[in-house]
Amino acid sequence: MSVFEVGSLHVPAGELRHGRLTATTSASGQVVSVPVSIMHGAEPGPVLLVTGATHGTEITGTRTLLKLIARIDPARLRGTLISVPVTNPLAFDRATYASPEDGIHLGMPCYWPSDPAGSPTLRIGAQVRSLFDVATHYIDLHNNAEPAVPMSMEFAAQCSSPEVRQVQRAMAEAFGVTPVLMTDPEDGTAEKVGSVDGQPAAAASAHGIPGLMVELLDEHGHQGYEAGVRGVLNIMSKLGMLEEPVAPQLMERLQGSFTYHGVLTSRESGVLFPVCDPGTVMEQGSVVAHIVGMDGSVLEEVKMPVTGFVWAFLTTAPGGGSFAVPEGHAVGFVAAADV
Numbered sequence: 001m002s003v004f005e006v007g008s009l010h011v012p013a014g015e016l017r018h019g020r021l022t023a024t025t026s027a028s029g030q031v032v033s034v035p036v037s038i039m040h041g042a043e044p045g046p047v048l049l050v051t052g053a054t055h056g057t058e059i060t061g062t063r064t065l066l067k068l069i070a071r072i073d074p075a076r077l078r079g080t081l082i083s084v085p086v087t088n089p090l091a092f093d094r095a096t097y098a099s100p101e102d103g104i105h106l107g108m109p110c111y112w113p114s115d116p117a118g119s120p121t122l123r124i125g126a127q128v129r130s131l132f133d134v135a136t137h138y139i140d141l142h143n144n145a146e147p148a149v150p151m152s153m154e155f156a157a158q159c160s161s162p163e164v165r166q167v168q169r170a171m172a173e174a175f176g177v178t179p180v181l182m183t184d185p186e187d188g189t190a191e192k193v194g195s196v197d198g199q200p201a202a203a204a205s206a207h208g209i210p211g212l213m214v215e216l217l218d219e220h221g222h223q224g225y226e227a228g229v230r231g232v233l234n235i236m237s238k239l240g241m242l243e244e245p246v247a248p249q250l251m252e253r254l255q256g257s258f259t260y261h262g263v264l265t266s267r268e269s270g271v272l273f274p275v276c277d278p279g280t281v282m283e284q285g286s287v288v289a290h291i292v293g294m295d296g297s298v299l300e301e302v303k304m305p306v307t308g309f310v311w312a313f314l315t316t317a318p319g320g321g322s323f324a325v326p327e328g329h330a331v332g333f334v335a336a337a338d339v
């Protein structure tokens with residue numbers, strides 16, 4: 001089998017190579033580059049691209065990918081795994097969600113179109129785009145702060161063909177955490193947390209690359225990244241890249257099907273106290289969180305707008321703020337149970 005080439009990286013069959021994609025130069029002259037590990041299997045097969053730290057504060061995907069490559073023997077791999085443990089080094093290095101340089105994060109449309117002459121984050125996007133140009137499948141690993149439950153995001157409407165959608169669906173089932181079908185709700189969600197269309201996994205699916213976005217758990221123990229490792233290995237098995245059968249996830253997934261409903265929004269300001277376990281199906285009207293004022297009284301009961309589940313609560317800064325919430329703040333994500 002031939003050498004796998006992308007940019008200046010050349011990887012012989014049956015080998016793992018680590019390289020970097022040079023993206024931009026900082027004001028003081030530091031070269032900013034994206035770390036990439038490519039495991040090129042001994043036999044031909046799919047080219048799976050997996051990204052971590054698309055958002056710089058969300059490093060469970062980084063931990064997943066650093067552990068994952070040690071668990072696969074390239075001599076037994078069919079196809080190629082492209083691992084990008086830190087997709088946005090500008091944000092990762094400063095523990096920020098978006099890049100401080102330009103306020104852009106890679107969950108925004110940075111790959112289609114890509115802009116190699118744009119601001120620093122867009123230049124990173126243009127380098128990462130070169131990996132999409134050789135990939136056949138894509139997984140984007142994110143995470144939420146606890147309390148939260150791991151879930152995956154499917155983008156059916158964005159898929160370029162029924163075949164792409166079918167593969168995306170199979171990837172979601174194989175990953176093994178509860179899948180949620182993502183659509184833009186009519187609650188201003190796109191203004192609050194970004195449009196579904198702009199997500200890299202949605203954009204990849206629109207360009208013929210079946211893509212899955214996954215929200216893992218932000219925790220410093222092992223369960224967050226072990227669920228990620230298990231999920232990616234499962235997708236590789238499902239795609240025929242590994243011999244091992246698809247294995248059960250570490251946590252149970254919810255039965256039934258779910259569609260994104262939108263964000264919970266606080267009416268009052270105060271401190272957010274979740275009062276439900278994320279990942280538990282609750283009836284419409286059930287109280288899921290309290291907003292507590294400075295005298296300790298409950299100023300607001302945040303209720304389920306539909307029957308379904310909360311997968312995470314939202315902090316004031318995406319991916320790294322606190323539960324001190326202003327009035328009218330997005331405080332959680334809701335998936336509605338399909339009936």
Ligand SMILES: [Zn+2]
Pocket residue numbers: 054055058107142143
């Ligand atoms: Zn994220």
